[in-house]
Amino acid sequence: MADIVNVKNMYKSFFGVLALDGMNFSIGEGEIRCLIGENGCGKSTLIKIISGFYTFDKGSLYINGKEYKKITPIESMNEGIQVIYQDFSLFPNMTIAENVMMYSSIRSKSQFVNWKNMKNRAQETLDRIKFDIDIDKYVYELNVAEKQMVAICRAIAQDAKLIIMDEPTTALTAKEVENLFKVVSELKSRGVSVLFVSHKLDEVLKISDSFTVMRNGKNVYECKDKKLSKEDLIFYMTGKKISEERFNFIKTDEKPLMQVKNYTLQDKFYDINFSLYKGEILGITGLLGCGRNELAKSLFGIMPATSGNIVINSENIGIIRNVQHALKYNIGYVPEDRITEGLHMEQTIADNSISVIIGSLVGKNGLLDDKKVRKKKQETLSLIPIAGMRPLNPAKSLSGGNQQKLVLAKWLAANPQILVLNSPTVGVDVGAKNEIHNIIKGLAKEGIGIIVISDDIPEIMTLCNRVFIMKDGYIVDERNIAETTMEELEAQIALEDSKAEETA
Amino acid sequence: MKRLLKNNEFTVAIIIAITWLIFGIVNPDIISLANVYSITRASIISATFALACMLVIISGGIDMSFFAVGCVAMYVTVKYLVDRAMLDTPLFLIFAAAIIIGIILELINWFFIDKLNLPPFIVTIGSQSLYKGFLLAFVGTTYITTMPKGMRKLAVTYVSSTTSSSGIVYNLHFLVIVVAAMYIIMHIVLNFTRFGRNIYAIGADVAAAQRAGINISRTRFLVFLIAGAIAGVGGVFQGTLNRAAVPADLVGQELLVIAAVVLGGGGGKQARGSVLGTALGVILLSLISNNLILMKVPSYWQQAVTGIIILIGLIIQSTEAISKL
Amino acid sequence: MEKPSEPKKINFLSLLTKDQDFLRLMTITVAVFVAMSLMRPKLFLTVNNFTSMGYQIAELGFFSLAMMMVMITGGRDLSMVGISNLSGIIAALVLHNAYLKELSGINLWISIAAAFLIAIAVGIACGLFNGLIVSSLGVPPMLVTLGTLNLFTGIGIILTRGEAISKFPAEFLYFGNHTFLSVPIPLWLLIGALILTGVILNKTRYGFELKFIGSNYIASLFAGMRNKKVLMRTYIYSGILSAIIGMEVLSRTDSAKADFGTNYTFQAILCAVLGATNPNGGYAKVSCMALSLVTLQFLSSGFSMLRLGGYFKEFAWGVMLLLALTSNYLIEKRKLKKSLSIYSNKTQKKSLKA
Structure with missing residues (x-):
């Protein structure tokens, strides 16, 4: 199997900080690889060098057997390397057809646009991976999964040999992930290689043939099969053994701190009922689109519920109407997205x-x-x-x-007497994650009632004493963490998903 | 049909039709070929500058200086020719000179906006003041009425004429055809050339455009270059139709042109301005400003009505944007 | 271990950062002052000149303050001059009536007071209208206020039929044309407004929230800030400032016109940007704005004394705006480089330890 990309002993530094420190990496034809590592380990630097956006200081870069001292983005694309970034880099004001053919059209050097030809070729590309959608739709009308498919089609339209996908599954529902995997196997059968880049131990591991773990700009572990436990993987990623104690909840007050009754937001979630006690850490999990995110926001008044009521310290306060209302009852909220929602x-x-x-x-x-x-x-x-x-x-x-x-x-x-934490450690290094978990546990010990909304099962396991599983806007299951295991919980979520599909 | 209703151009066209109809009921003269001729004649200047302004807006910026650019280009050219008694200079040379001046001035904008990455609104409001002040302080403040012969001839070139019910002759001005041709060319450039699509791309998402391999700086360079050329042409049109070179007489009224572009779908977050939309926006504003008098509405109502139309246009656009979410 | 030393650190650092922008502007102001004094000592360094500058600075000062406040939100208020003229016109109708009826004594003062109240009410109403549209529709504030500028000016034209209203009671004209403690009354007003705005910006909850909303609208929402209320208040504040200065113009010029002072919008933007206001929102400093105002006034008077006309001024303002933007850009860039190099040093040390 010939290597498409081969990186040997590569160094790259920014303002004196080493981002790549003698990195070795190669990927062969038709291979599905997962590149995994913490934030700041040098993954994105490596990707940007391969795709021509950064130069490198030392080392060698071979693409399709040819050595490059320097590579431009255009040369990289010409070699068949396509990167799909997390934001997909699509143009919302253009149609699917134009987006799919955009890069090819720019590279073809033709100064004119032949719409008929473009549409035909776009349609062919969509047909190749059996993506069924009206190509005249504007991209701003699409949902995340559809946008990702358009981005993949765009890569295919340019005869990509290697498609690099940055965190491809974070914004997808389970069904959409499955669909993505089908497309990826289809690509593999055509000899196209796929490189998943991730900082999370997630589904992509399942479909990858092999994986590479990066730490501090180095390739610290490479594995052609998948015989590695999660604990070992974390060790390779962080360089330290992190063992987190589970949270031990002792009920101090029989009276619930907060009771949520029949809480409903039309089209988002329905009939949510639960009680939260002082010093408890309650987990709410489920797949993307299950309504957990909306529930979190409505508990803080950002998306007010349409019916139901909330009782705090035996006082019925009805629906939380807005953020000020939530603040009045000492509810705090840590948002999912630090950069746009969390800080100034x-x-x-x-x-x-x-x-x-x-x-x-x-x-x-x-x-x-x-x-x-x-x-x-x-x-x-x-x-x-x-x-x-x-x-x-x-x-x-x-x-x-x-x-x-x-x-x-x-x-x-x-x-706050109640804290709603929406994915509290998303995008945080494993080391800092541990620290934040300890802080949260400390807060609960001081008597704050905490609700953690997360799709990170290991996080739920270490943080919470109880967990709810949401599906299609309903709470479908409740577990005591002490009486369950990570595997059981994961299986439960997957089961709920497949069950729903059967009935659908 | 659903797509048609969502379409901004369609909305504006309907507003035009309804406005025209209401006007026609009040004063039947408004629905006549004569009135069409007079509206198009009155639209020539704003339509020309709107094209330049639209181009900049689609590319994700805004230009407040196009009138100043056009005025400088035209006045400097005419003054040079008149001072040296070169009134026989062929028309194409006059245009060429104005275009070159226009290009240079817009490229100064480009330098600050693209190379120094400064906010376009503040840069161009600054250059507007700079160009206008330069013209009046260093070039001249006098009205020039002895215009070059080419421009004088162009001012009375008509392609067709009609007589209104009251017996007044209305002419279809030659420049209307020229502007129409410019619109068609611009439509082709924006929709059927790589360059045109690249403008839409950088207007929607600069980072994504960069990843696609589009040379942002060069695309913007060309955008400002073309905008400068059009502004130069617009300046000469203005001098021609005015039959006099008045320094900086349009400066300060950029709003009306921007409003036309915004009504036509530009200026929103989606960067979806179009040539057709801009044309319709210009027509709508001309229709209203030209016919309020025929509607027996006192002329001093005009500015308030324009303000209301702009606000309505913005509200329509924003509700469209909301329904898209 | 570090805790006890922290309060000192905060004070020291805050002084240092405060000084940077202020010192830079101070240098420019002094330089302009010295240059003008040297070039035209007999004209520039006179009580007369300073009194007349005092009258002139007030109008631009009010508009610049209003623009600065809206700029902190990341927006622009282009309708200020429209609001100012409209409230001036409506007040003028009341005052002209008082003049025609030859009111005197208590009746006259009642109608002058009424005129002020009405003018401010108009300012509030116009600001509220701007604020409502900006905060409820996702349209760029610049386009909204361009639209309302036309609307407000248009209403003014309708009310005056495009002509100027003049002739008001002499008692009213007093405040725009006289001094108190040898400082022009309008300048007293401006000083009051500057102090008030400084207090609002630095010492109130609203001011704190204003800066935060300007730097990140969504995060402010999540932090429980009253985004729409703050936006609304900002446009209302801008409306009130505009209305006050509308009254001052009325009093100083003895006339109300719908198209008075259209140049002020641009000059206000220039003054705010020169005064270190971030046009993208989130940051402004009244002290810097005041210095920039003084600098512009020195220049403006100086230009007149050098026989450089109004057109030259427009040219010069344009050049200055571009220079101010460019220098802000270069300073920001240097700051960024510095902070990056500090960062890299730190991480290097860290990695050495590890």
Whole structure:
């Protein structure tokens, strides 16, 4: 089997920081490979070098047997290498047909656009992987899975030999993932190689023929079969054995802190009923599109429910109408997406830390009380220690894990009695993840009721004492973590999925 | 049908039809060939500049300086010729000179917006002031009424004429045909050339366009170059139809042209401006501003009505955007 | 271990960062002052000149403040001048009536007070209208305010039939044309507005939320901030500032016109950007804006004394705006490089330890 890409002893540094430190990597024809590693391990640098967006300092790069000292994006595409980024890089103001043929059209150097020819060729491409959709639809009308298919078609249309997919399954439902895998096997049978890039131990491992683990810019483990436990994989990724204790919940109060009754948001979730006790960590999991995300947002008033009611400390408060309403009852929310929802990256760390409680820092004269403000900033920033942080630097100067700690800290400042955490460690290194888990457990011990919404099963296993499984907007199962295992939980989620398909 | 209803051009066309109909009921003269001729004559200038402005908006920017560019291009050219008594200079040379000046001025915008990555609105509002101030402070402030012969002849070139019910002769101006041809060419460029599609691509998503291998800087360079050329042409049209070179007389009224482009579907987040939409937007605004008098609405109502139309256009666009979500 | 030293650190650092923009502008202001004083000492360094600059600076000052506030949200208010003229016109109708009826004594003062209240009410209404459209539709504020500029100006034209209204009671004209403690009354107003805005920006919850909303709208929503309310208030504040200055213009010029001072929009943007306001939102400083205002006024007066006309000024303002943008760009770039090199040093050390 000839290698499509072969990287030998490659070095690359940015501003004196080594991103690639003697990396070796190769992928052969018709191979499905998973490249896995923590954030910042050098995965994306490697991809950008192969696709021609970065140059490298030292080492050698062979593509289809030819050595490149330097490669441009166009040359890389001409060699049949296609990258599908997480955002797909599609143009919403253009049709599917045009998006599929866009790159080929740019590379063909033809100055004119022949729409009829373009549509025919786009249709042929779609037919090849049996993707059935109207090619005259605009891309802004499509959902995530359809957009991904368009991006794949675009790669195929250029006779791609190697398709690199960046985190391809994070935004897909189980059925869509299955569909993607069908397409990938189809590609494999045509001799096209696929490289999945991921920082999560997820489904892509199942379909990959082999995988490569990266750490600190090096290839630390390569495996042609899949005989490796998750624990070992984590060890290779992080370089340390991380063993997390499970959370041990002791009920201190028989009266529930919060009761959710028949909570419904039309078309999103229905009849949600549960109780949350003081000091409990409750997990809510399920596949993408099961309604967990919407439930999380409606518990915080961002997407108000349409019916049902909530009882907090025996007081019936009805539906949580908006964020202010949620804040009034000391509900805190840590959003999924730090960058757009969690922090104000341009503002200082100190100001970010008091952004939730700013309303409470107003003095008697209607102005902000400087003394209080200063005191609160100090207090909040000492709640969760963030190493090497300067309070007056902007929040964007922090690393991903530290940013997430800051988000937690700013919510803790508000003294929440209930905390809703939506995927609290998404995109955080395994090391920082462990630290954040310990913080969350500590909070529960102080008596805060915590709801963790996550699709990360190991996370649910270490954090929670109870878990609900959601499916199609309903809670379909409840488990005590102490009485279940990771495999059982995963099987349960998959089972619920296949059951639903049978009935559908 | 569903797609048609979602289509912005279709919405604007319907608004035009309804407006025209209502106007026609009040004053039947409005639905006549004579009125069509007069509306098209009145649209020539805004239609020309709208084309330049649309191009920049589709590419994801905005241009507030096109009138200043056009005025400088035209006034400098005419003043040069008049000062040297070169009134016999052939028309194409006049156009060529104005086009070159227009291109240079728009490329200055390009430098700040593309090379220094500065916000287009603030850059072009600055260059607008700079160009206008330059023209008035260093070139001249006088009205020039002895125009080059070529322009004088062009001003009275008609292709067809009709007599209205009141006995006044209305002419279809030759420049209407020229502008129409420019629109057709622009339509072809935007829809059937690689360059045209690239403009839409960078307007929608610069990062994605870069990954597709589009040279962003070069595409923008060409966009501003063409916009400058069109603005130069528009400036000469303005001088021609005015039969005088007035320095900077249009500057400050960019809004009406931008409004036409926005009504035609540009300016939204989806970067879906189109040549047809822009043409319809220009027609709608001309239709209203030209016929309010015939409707016996006092002329001082015009600005408020224009403001309302722009706001309505924005609201329609935003509800469209919402229904897409 | 680090905790006790932290408060000191905060103060010291905040002083340092505060100074950077301020010092830069201070240098420019002083340089312009010295240059003008040297070139035209007999004209520039006179009480007369400073009094007349005091009158002129007020109008631009109010508009610049209003523009700065809206810029913090990441938007632009292009309708300020329209609001100012419209509220001036409506107040003018009341005052002209008072003039015609030759009101005096308490009745006169009642109608002057009514005129002020009405003007401010119009400013609030116009601001509210802008705020409502901007916060409820996802349309760029620039386009919305371009539309409302036309609408407000248009209403003004309708009310005046395109002509100027003049002749108001002398008591009313006093405030735009006289000094208090040898400082023009309009300048007192501006100083008041600057202080008030500074307090609002730095010492109130609204000001804090305003900056946060400007830097990330969605995250502010998740942090429980009152996004729509804050946007609405900002446009209303801009409307009120515009209305006040509309009254000042009315009083100073003894006339109300629908198309007065259209140049101010551009100058206000120039003044705000020169004064270190981030046009993308999230950051502004009243002290810097005030300095930029003074600089522009020195230049403007200086140009007049050098016999450089209004057209030259327009040219110069254009050049200055582009220069200010470019220098901000270069400074930002340098800052970024610095912070990156600090970052790389840190991580290098870290990796050495590991």
